[in-house]
Amino acid sequence: GQQLNQSPQSMFIQEGEDVSMNCTSSSIFNTWLWYKQDPGEGPVLLIALYKAGELTSNGRLTAQFGITRKDSFLNISASIPSDVGIYFCAGQNNNNDMRFGAGTRLTVKP
Amino acid sequence: NAGVMQNPRHLVRRRGQEARLRCSPMKGHSHVYWYRQLPEEGLKFMVYLQKENIIDESGMPKERFSAEFPKEGPSILRIQQVVRGDSAAYFCASSARGPSYTEAFFGQGTRLTVV
Numbered sequence: 428g429q430q431l432n433q434s435p436q437s438m439f440i441q442e443g444e445d446v447s448m449n450c451t452s453s454s455i456f457n458t459w460l461w462y463k464q465d466p467g468e469g470p471v472l473l474i475a476l477y478k479a480g481e482l483t484s485n486g487r488l489t490a491q492f493g494i495t496r497k498d499s500f501l502n503i504s505a506s507i508p509s510d511v512g513i514y515f516c517a518g519q520n521n522n523n524d525m526r527f528g529a530g531t532r533l534t535v536k537p
Numbered sequence: 538n539a540g541v542m543q544n545p546r547h548l549v550r551r552r553g554q555e556a557r558l559r560c561s562p563m564k565g566h567s568h569v570y571w572y573r574q575l576p577e578e579g580l581k582f583m584v585y586l587q588k589e590n591i592i593d594e595s596g597m598p599k600e601r602f603s604a605e606f607p608k609e610g611p612s613i614l615r616i617q618q619v620v621r622g623d624s625a626a627y628f629c630a631s632s633a634r635g636p637s638y639t640e641a642f643f644g645q646g647t648r649l650t651v652v
Binding site: 433462469470515519522526530 | 579634
């Protein structure tokens with residue numbers, strides 16, 4: 428089956444620092460999605476990417492769809508305490524089938 | 538426009554009982570995905586359904602687990618004869634058809650506890 432490798436598994440950063448995480452896959456995806464999950468809640472969609480090479484921003488978040496269509500990264504600039512949570516990447520293929528990475532657990536120290 | 542609705546939010550079952558988890562997709566969405574999440578772990582794919590069709594059930598255990606998405610009504614994930622290892626959070630997501638509308642939105646999950 429399709430495997431997504433997400434890294435790093437966890438990050439501990441100071442408030443104000445920038446954050447970068449990425450996902451790689453053995454398969455090509457047509458859509459990359461980035462989600463954030465707070466404790467006890469369902470994942471919330473942050474950014475969706477539809478074209479290879481696409482770079483999309485949502486406030487302090489920036490994500491890119493890799494040229495090979497097998498990878499994506501998410502950057503968070505000037506982190507704040509409420510950025511704490513688990514960030515998941517997800518890849519979607521032609522059939523709308525969707526697979527998730529294992530998540531990056533972000534801790535922001537004030 | 539209500540989001541993806543899952544119920545119940547919390548479900549406690551004794552070993553051997555059946556668990557039924559419901560997911561009502563967002564209005565206009567005809568694709569539903571079910572995922573399982575253990576504490577401190579990521580989302581593990583279980584099954585992907587469209588109305589009246591199972592598209593991909595490669596993540597579903599071969600026994601005791603089944604899913605449906607009827608023409609009318611919510612999608613149901615059924616777990617028969619539950620065991621302690623079934624305790625987890627179960628999330629569903631829904632999406633609409635078409636290359637411009639492939640974002641999937643999640644419900645708040647059902648937390649199943651087997652005692």
